[in-house]
Amino acid sequence: DQQVKQNSPSLSVQEGRISILNCDYTNSMFDYFLWYKKYPAEGPTFLISISSIKDKNEDGRFTVFLNKSAKHLSLHIVPSQPGDSAVYFCAASVSGGGADGLTFGKGTHLIIQP
């Protein structure tokens, strides 16, 4: 059963507007969450993360929100730019559980339209 879910396979947003990508998780042990961005024919690159002790983390145009009670996180991109067109993966991990990697969602393909 999928522990990290990204229910929107694709999202189309107009340039300059806000992009909101959503992610849900089922494992209550997850306490560290990350967003990765992936362009075609490249490896994923780290974008932003948030620890479960916080509910918001900002980095420039990118903000991640965490709602622990709902087991939901979202990535906001404001304003959206053409270079933001990519596949975005939500990932989660359990700290203190050993270096057993990240659990990824299936990804959301963000398309920024001019």
Added chain:
Amino acid sequence: NAGVTQTPKFQVLKTGQSMTLQCAQDMNHNSMYWYRQDPGMGLRLIYYSASEGTTDKGEVPNGYNVSRLNKREFSLRLESAAPSQTSVYFCASSEELYWGYVTEAFFGQGTRLTVV
């Protein structure tokens, strides 16, 4: 700064052939990982290595073996390739802040493998 380097970038195998995917990182990370990415499936962990000399199975280990050759290198071997192993393979590494707590993983550019 090279980061995580994977070789080869592309490979076509016949069913039953074997091959080894190579991965090296120059960030002095303890933890290394192999993932596969399939359409509509996201990234799934095949094997990981928390430190030199240790390896553990991930979500989809069947049909693969790994070797943590030293701190820098972590290889993935397909002993008898099957069409179901057609995928894009990513190697990654991460820093361990303290035991069991790893930060973000850095990925290589991937190996696109086709098994016919």
